[in-house]
Every structure is written in C-alpha cells, then in structure tokens.
Amino acid sequence: MTDQSPDRQPGLEAEPSSAAVVFGDRLDVARAFTESLGEHGEELGLIGPLELPRLWTRHVVNSGLVAPLLRPGRVGDVGSGAGLPGLVLAIARPDVHLTLIEPMERRVAWLDRQVAELGLDNVDVVRARAEDVKLKGRLDQVTARAVSALRTLIPITAPLLRPGGELVLMKGSGVDGEIGAAEKAIRKYRLSDVEVVVLGEGVVDDVTRVFRARVPSD
Numbered sequence: 001m002t003d004q005s006p007d008r009q010p011g012l013e014a015e016p017s018s019a020a021v022v023f024g025d026r027l028d029v030a031r032a033f034t035e036s037l038g039e040h041g042e043e044l045g046l047i048g049p050l051e052l053p054r055l056w057t058r059h060v061v062n063s064g065l066v067a068p069l070l071r072p073g074r075v076g077d078v079g080s081g082a083g084l085p086g087l088v089l090a091i092a093r094p095d096v097h098l099t100l101i102e103p104m105e106r107r108v109a110w111l112d113r114q115v116a117e118l119g120l121d122n123v124d125v126v127r128a129r130a131e132d133v134k135l136k137g138r139l140d141q142v143t144a145r146a147v148s149a150l151r152t153l154i155p156i157t158a159p160l161l162r163p164g165g166e167l168v169l170m171k172g173s174g175v176d177g178e179i180g181a182a183e184k185a186i187r188k189y190r191l192s193d194v195e196v197v198v199l200g201e202g203v204v205d206d207v208t209r210v211f212r213a214r215v216p217s218d
C-alpha cells in the first residue's frame with residue numbers, strides 16, 4: 001500500500017499500489033476522481049456507507065482493469081452511476097471516447113461536474129435509459145457494471161452496437177450461471193466470440209471478470 005495523500009478523507013481507503021499499475025501516467029486524475037467520490041459519494045447517494053474503506057480496490061481499480069480491452073473509437077457505458085466504469089475508463093484511456101448513459105438526473109449532474117472538474121475532453125454524458133438513447137447501431141463497444149443480469153442486460157446493450165461491435169460487460173463470480181440463463185438472448189442477438197475475460201491476476205486480490213461478445217458484422 002502507498003498513501004500519496006496524507007490529507008485524505010478519514011475512512012477513505014489508502015491508495016493501493018495496484019492503482020499506479022492500472023492508471024500509469026493518469027494516476028493523478030484517477031486520484032482526484034477517487035478523492036472527490038470519497039468526499040461527496042455518500043451524501044449524493046452514489047455509494048453506500050460501507051464503500052469508503054474499499055473505494056480504490058473494489059470500485060476504481062476494479063473498473064480501471066477493463067481499460068486494456070477498449071479500442072480507440074466510441075464506447076458507451078450503460079448505467080454509469082457514480083462513473084463506474086465509464087468515467088474511470090475515460091480517465092485511463094484518453095484515446096477512447098466514452099458516452100456515459102445514465103437516466104437519473106442527480107447522477108448525470110455528478111458526472112457532468114466530474115467531467116468538467118477533471119478536464120476530460122473525451123466524455124459526453126447522456127441522460128437516458130439504454131432502451132431510449134438515440135445511439136442504436138452507433139457504438140464500437142458497450143460497457144456496463146452492476147446494472148442487471150446478462151439475460152436482461154444483453155437486450156438493452158447489444159442494439160447500441162454497430163455491426164461487428166463488442167459487449168464488454170463487467171460481471172461477478174456468478175458470470176457462468178448468468179451466461180447459461182442468457183442463452184436465449186445470446187441466440188437472439190446472434191452473439192459470437194462469447195468469452196469470460198479474467199483481469200487483474202497478480203495485480204489485485206479480487207480479479208475482475210468481463211463478459212465479452214461480438215454482434216454480427218452484417
């Protein structure tokens with residue numbers, strides 16, 4: 001563990017050494033975001049009262065581990081909430097454009113404020129549900145975390161992808177069961193190259209799992 005910020009808020013997890021591995025030269029921006037989320041997240045209803053002591057590892061580093069799966073292009077993050085993983089990925093990957101799709105007004109206001117305060121020019125925030133957002137068939141990749149089970153998440157995320165686009169959906173240890181329950185949706189949206197990618201081995205104690213799949217190119 002390293003603690004770069006002796007003034008950090010009481011209760012906020014000290015910065016783990018994995019943060020430097022994941023964020024590299026973007027660590028200062030990730031640190032500013034984490035400190036701001038630690039300071040305001042609970043009062044704004046963005047994180048629960050138990051999250052401060054694990055904010056870095058369970059949320060920020062966990063989200064940032066997905067960054068190497070993104071390709072330069074346009075990525076949509078469905079249900080960004082506090083900015084996980086979308087805003088964190090925008091911090092880690094300034095070469096990728098992130099569109100954060102979030103229906104709740106208060107969360108959208110938080111995301112807009114963070115984009116401005118962190119000086120990010122590769123993010124836009126759209127207040128909408130995934131089902132209603134005017135981005136059908138436009139995105140190269142779609143991410144999501146803690147929005148819903150795959151069997152309901154695939155039908156609201158896959159339509160946003162351009163032909164040949166890719167789902168990059170963060171999931172917990174029950175992902176294999178979710179894939180089984182989502183068989184019908186996987187067939188309906190003709191997903192191919194379905195795999196579970198495990199990220200962070202040797203870097204963090206709790207690995208991150210991603211459901212990755214491609215929609216047809218035609």
Ligand SMILES: C[S@@+](CC[C@H](N)C(=O)[O-])C[C@H]1O[C@@H](n2cnc3c(N)ncnc32)[C@H](O)[C@@H]1O
Pocket residue numbers: 078079080081082083084085101102103104107128129130131144145146147156
């Ligand atoms: C449990 S929170 C998770 C937030 C964040 N992704 C995270 O990992 O902390 C679920 C978020 O998804 C949003 N959401 C729920 N249904 C949605 C939909 N149909 N389209 C877009 N966002 C949705 C909610 O407003 C909420 O911010």
